[in-house]
Amino acid sequence: MKKLFAVTMTAALALPAVATTAAAENETITIEGANFLDRNANGKFDEGETLRPDTRMQVKDLETRQIVWDSHANRGGRYHVELRKGPKYSITVDLGAYTAERTELIVSEDDAHADFAFTGTFLSGFTFVDSNGDGVKQADEKPHTGKVKVSGVTRANLSFTAETEADANGAYLFDLPLGDLTITAPDLRKSRLTLAEPKSANDIDWLTGTRAVGEPASRRLQVDLRYVEAKADFALASTITPLKETYTVGDQIELRLAVSNKGNVPVAPTVVLGSFAAKLLSHSPNVTVEDDDVFTTVDKILPGEQAEIALKIELDDVEYAEVHAMVRFVPGGYQDVDPTNNVVSTLIKVVGKAGESTAPTTTTTTAPASTTTTTTAPAVAQAGTRSGLASTGASPLGFLALGALLLAAGTSAFFVARRRRS
Known part of the structure; x- marks a missing residue:
């Protein structure tokens, strides 16, 4: 009996211990938290801060050094x-492409909550139509519907694009x-809006x-995108050197075109030579050229500033009667508010080169019977003599010698005949 009682007591004592161990092994803890972008850098998730979705996370048992969970936070940025x-x-x-003060947290049953505060770049600002152009957003100045865009490559070498209104x-x-x-900045040309001239260090580059x-x-970074009503206005003036009443084919002129931005839109304008019937020899390096008669400035011309285009031209056609130039009326897609100052024109006269003279000349010869006759013959160039007659290339001395021999033979025959008669 005593032995049976001892065994029974031992079993009775062992059962609670086994039950307790099994219960402990079945007990769990819940680890949860959030991944967020900590805009104010206080380490706490505050209202208005953005959660980071789909972030990869791992949990490791510190006793066994085994990874017991490898997954992602949900689309809301939270994990459980x-x-x-x-x-x-x-x-x-x-x-990923963010930073944080801590990338590892230790949790236990006493503290099983863990939030991770990410740090990136918080970009903010204002984008609106600055009606009075003072650089400050007033209550009655309206926003626009264009989308502000950010793009590039992250620190993790991944392409990134985001946009917002x-x-x-x-x-x-x-x-x-x-x-x-x-x-x-959004392109608002269709709405007749253009970026305003910068007023502060926060403004975007308007060029x-x-x-x-x-x-x-x-x-943290603030960038403001202010717009004003676009008033594009380009004026054109020209000078020709040398300026003459008449030019000859082969003459060269220098044409200088002064393009002035009288509006409020920084634009690289295009100048076109109309009815161009000459040869372009060279141009200034501040333009690109298309078909020898279309010129676009390399850089944008700021409001209130001027650019000069220098062209060297050879006049090779008598049909070129007008040096005509025009700034296109829609520079950069904006409507020019004053097209009357976009055109310049100078009338010129180009003639052919002077040829060799073909005017007739008069010569006089003496005919037998004392009769004088006047004949008209075309003038010819002198060659070989100074007489004004054309040279045949033969010398007259041979003919004179032959005549002398004939005369001598005749005289000898005459004297022989006289002797025979006597």
Whole structure:
């Protein structure tokens, strides 16, 4: 009996211990948290901050050094995982193209909540129609419907593109990864709007409509995109050197075209030579050339500034009677508000080269019977003599010698005949 009692007692004591161990092994803890972009750098997820979706995460058992969970946060940026209660766990997160103060957190049953605060670039600003051009957003100044775009390559060497519209107050914002990124202003030419001249360091470049975002030290950057009503106006003037009443085929002239931007749109205008019937010899390096009669400035001309196009031209056609030049009325897609100053014209006269003279000359010869006759013959060039007659190339001395011999023979015959008669 005593032995049976002892066995029974031992079994009774062992059962609670086994049950307790099994219960402990079946107990779990829930580890959860969020991945977010920490705009104010306080390490806490605050209202208005953006969650990072689909971030890859791993959980490791610190006792066994085994990875017990390898997955991603959900599309909302949050994660939730149940693990065996007891061990301490290490949670790591893949930052991708972002940074963070901590990429690993230790959790246990006493503290099983872990948020990861990502840091990138918080880009914000205003984009609106600056009606009074003062550079400041007023309540009555309206936003536009164009989309602000950011693109480039992230620090993780991945292509990145994002775009957004301004809200009713004209404000926009981006939560961006780190990398080589650029913000691009929307093209609003169809709405007759153009970027305004910069008023502060926050304004975007109005010539290119872009600005590098980069990786600012503060991780915060403001870029404003202000627009004004487009008033494109280019004026053209010309000078010709030398300026003469009459030119001869083969003459060369220098044509200088002064293009002035009298509007508020920085544009690279195109100048066209109309009815061009000459030979272009050279042009100034500040233009590109198409078909020898279309010239576009390499750089945009700022409002209030002027560019001069220098052309060297050979007059090789008498049909070229007008030096006519025109700035295209739609520079860069904007309507020119004053087309009356876009055209210049100078009438010129080009004649052929002077040829050799063909005017008739008069000569006089003496005919037998003392009769004088006047004949008209074409003038010919002198060659070989100074007499004005054309040379035949034969010498007269031979004929004179032959005549002398004949005369001598005749005289000898005459004297022989007289002797015979006597």
